[in-house]
Amino acid sequence: MKKHTLSALVENKFGVLARVAGMLSGRGFNIETLNVGPTHDPQLSRITATVVADEAALDRCVRALGKLVSVISVQDFTTVDYVARELVMVKIQSTKETRSEIIEVADIFRAKIIDVAHTSLVVEFTGNDRKIAAFLNIIEPYGILEVARTGQVALTRGH
Amino acid sequence: MVFFSTAPSFFMLADNNTSTYSNIMAKPKTDVRKPDENAAASPEKTAFMRGADVVVRTLELLGVDTVFAYPGGALLEISQALTRTKKIRTILPRHEQGGGFMAQGYARATGRPGVCMATSGPGATNLVTPIADAFMDSIPLVAITGQVFQQLIGKNAFQEADFFGITLPIVKHSFLVLKPEDLPSTLFKAFKIATTGRPGPVVVDIPKDVQQAYFVPEFPESLDAVDVPSLTPPPVPDDAVLSEILDTISKAKSPVLYVGGGVISSGATAALREFARLTGIPVASTLMGLGAFPPDSPQSLYWFGMHGTVAGNWAVYHSDLLIAVGARFDDRITGAIETFAPKARIVHIDIDRSEHHKNVRVHVPVEADAKVALERLCRLAQKSGFQKPDLTEWMGTIAGWKRQHPFPFTYNSEKTPHILPQQAVEILNEETKGGAIISTGVGQHQMWTPQFYHFKEPRTFISSMGAGTMGFGLPAAIGAKVARPESLVIDIDGDGSFLMNIQELACMAVEKIPVKILLLNNQHLGMVMQWEDRFYEGVRGQTILGDPKNIGSPDNVGGLYPDFVKIASGFGIAGRRVLRREELREAIREMIAHPGPYLLDVVVPNGEHVLPFIPQRRSALGILTE
Incomplete structure (x- = not known):
């Protein structure tokens, strides 16, 4: 299926x-x-x-x-033929030591840091499901605290 | 559901600074604008009207002459408004389900939308079955329900149920009216949706504060004046496609027309008969389509499907061209889908494109109204010098099947001295010359009815087909009789089905609606019993309706339970029990001649099976005839 x-x-x-x-x-x-x-x-x-x-x-x-x-x-x-995107927010556990590492990974995925606290970060990024899965996989060892996703939005290409 | 709490009056005074209607509503006692006695009848006299009167006035404008309404706390305002109209007859069923099926009987007998009403909560939920039933058989039904005050919605108020939510999957559309000004346009939309394209049920849920509000209503001029964006008219079929269909017909060796309820709901009976005449194609009907084609025509295969004719089922199976019109390839028609009309090129004319390829992949789907398509096919055939196919051989084969297996149906009366249910229907057919409107419950009697009563005109066989709702027959007959008082209306019922809405005897008696009931009383749930006999070694799983240790029958009159004639008498309805074959015809005559409602309790032996019978998921070739 x-x-x-x-x-x-x-x-x-x-x-x-x-x-x-x-x-x-x-x-x-x-x-x-x-x-x-x-x-x-x-x-x-x-x-x-x-x-x-x-x-x-x-x-x-x-x-x-x-x-x-x-x-x-x-x-x-x-x-x-269509284009589809989804916006995801991830709250990731962070320490002084891991914060810069996480930011580096986020950069690679063109994700944005939208909130920083002493023990966590909130990262926002858009992509298709494959990119989302890849990012979540990479970030997983740091400790994912919460995830919120918009669900896919899509439009056909062209006219 | 007449009970109502004292909560409403409290909430009329509750905080309502957000709504102007609530403000008006909050002080009804001091308001000088008392409801006009004639408000419903003549809105022109007064600019302001009460919401409930607006509902009734809108129904009048929509041409409604009868509503089937059971009152209650949240419907009170509308019930009161109904007392102020002279144009609408309000009939009180004795159960909301009965009211729903009366409205259906009205709609099925006329094609006009039937209107039923119930109060909130349990009153409304009792309408769920008639609504689901109307959805299955594409019947235009408008169900208007009272809802609790808007301020109470979602608070588990007394008699509150989310009826809009409950009915979502079983309606064509539904409305919860939140603003009083929306009442006229919403009701117009409801009627437009119920009757446009493929008909279906529409729910209009109206909170009590909306019924009580005073405002200046604006009534739409006509159904055309209200816009329902997605309710586009069905496409006019492409002449090129239709011409191609005519070409295929010319070349066909064994074509069959397969006609369903869509032919009746689109009013295509005349067009169908003309098309059949022009092409010579034999016609097999579904139960929903019965009456569209004359049963005594040599082209008639009558009805096919699980309990239909052998010739009809075999003709469809062996067809090389099957033209389905307004039908939906239901499992009771197709049997095992893989072996349905395996050699046929299938053309499917239907107004609802979601029916195309739903159950059977078809070769030529045509999205069109049945009447429009058939009339256009006739015109093209006449214009283009259509070559009528030579069907001599095919009709010969069919005639052979008809001879080989009694056509349309038969039964063996030798094996018992008692009245067989088939015989009772057969005699009724003879005595009424097949001209009555017949409703049924669900089960064996529902199949024997069309087998032995030969329906000649559309809208004369009124039965719950898709949903198969027991208890349908009595209230549906009442609705049909109200709609067509000049016709003889008879409910052929089984003892199981009859008991399910037996309270409507009171409605018949009090409202003086002279419906006849021919009860085929075998003391069992006959159809389930038949399946038990065939597939479950005759083990009776709650299918005996009386005392299992003393089962009533023509040979055991003492065991007959309940005493239906006595029950009828309690409701003030004349009745008679017949046990002997010799009495039957005379008793049926008495029933027909009786001026008022009448119950004829025909005691028949149990154990009779409906034949032919294509067991579930078998092909037409596996049809059982004994």
Whole structure:
């Protein structure tokens, strides 16, 4: 089973996320990441979800999502050319000794330090899942205290 | 669910500095704008209206003539407003589920949306089954529910349930109305959504403060005036695609038309009959599609699927071209999916593109309204000099199947001196000339009904198909009779199903709705019993409805339980029990002739199986005929 990125343009109203998420969960798909936010048109929001699912079952689900009255359009990006990013914040345990090392690693990943305390750092960076996994893997020995991720956002390339 | 607490009056006085409606609401006793007696009937007289009256007035504008409403604390305002309208008949079911199925019966018999109402919490949750049922069978249903005051939502208030949340997966759409001004446009949208494209149920949940608010409503001019962005009209089918379909038909050796409920809901009956005439293709229907094509036509294969005709099932199996119209390849139709119409090129005309390839990969999906597509196919065929295929051989083969296996259906009355359920339906068909509107419960009787009652016109067979909800028959018959009072409406029911909404006998009696009930009483859950007999060595797992040690039957009258005629009598409804074959026809005549509601309790032996029978996940070739 492959990972799919679904992108839905929906009405910016209460209950719409529940309808979309319910359609996925009712079919037993685990939503791996989920992002919702308004678009340049305040009436509309974009929902981006990544799910690992059987191709045919997901196709049925996408068609069913397209049928929802609150969904303007929906697409499985897997079949098209698209760009995707995710923003991650990681709180990492640090000491006087390890702080500079962590900063060095963060630099390599073009991550930013957005908070420094005596015993921890908060690092922010964006990337695709592979880059995120690589960074978390490298930073792991220092001690990851907390992670927060936005979930993937994506758009098709070109017009 | 009539109980309500004293909390509402307290909350009317609670802090409400955020909402102008609440401010008005907070001092209803001192407000000079008393609700106008005629508010619902003539809004022009007064600019300000109470939310509940706005609901009723909007329903009037939408052409609603009947609502099925069970009152309660959070619906009180609307129930009161309903007493002030002269245009809408309010019928009191004796259970909200009954009200939901009455609204469905109304909708199925007419095509117009059925409207049911219930209060918050348990009143609303009792509507869940009729809503899910309407969703499965694509029935336009508008369920209006009272909700607790907005200030109480989320606080586990008395009779609070998140009905918007509960119904999310079983509605076409739903609304929770938070602003009183939104009431008219929301209800217009609800009706538009319920009836546009593929029909379905819509929930409108209205908090009590919204019902109580005074404001100046703005009523939309028409359904066209309200905009539902994603509710785009279905595409007009491409002539090139349709012409290609006609070409395929010309070349086909063994084509079959497979027609479903979409033909009926789009009003495509005439177009279907014309298309069948032009092409000569035999027509096999689903249960939802029965009535769309005349059963006595030589082209009729009647109905196919799990308990359908042998000829219908074999024709679909051996077809080289299968044209599905307004049907969804349900598992009760296809049997094992891998062996469904294995040699056929499949064309699928459906208004809902999510149905294409859902259960069966089709070769030519056509996203279109059934009526539009069929009419266009007819016109193209007439215009382009369509070559009607030579189906002599194919029709010959089908005629052979019809001879080989009694068509449409038969039963063996020799084996018992008692009334067989099939016979009761057959005699009813004869006595009413197949012209009544028939509703059913769910189970064996539901299958025997279309087997032996031959439906000639759409919207005359009213049954819970997709959801298979027991208890459907009685309330649905009431709704159908209210909608079409000139028609004879009969609920053919089983004793198990009948008990599930038996309280609606009170509704029939009090509202004087002369529905007839033909009860096929075998003292068992017959369909489950049939599966027990076939697949579980006859072990009875809670399928005996009376005393298992003294099972009632035509041979053991003392064991019959309960006494349905006595129950009917308690509700003020005439009834009679028949045990003997010789009495049956005369008893059915008496039932039909009786001016009011009537229960005919036909005691039949248990152990009869519905045949033919394609066991689950088998191919049509594995059809059992004995």
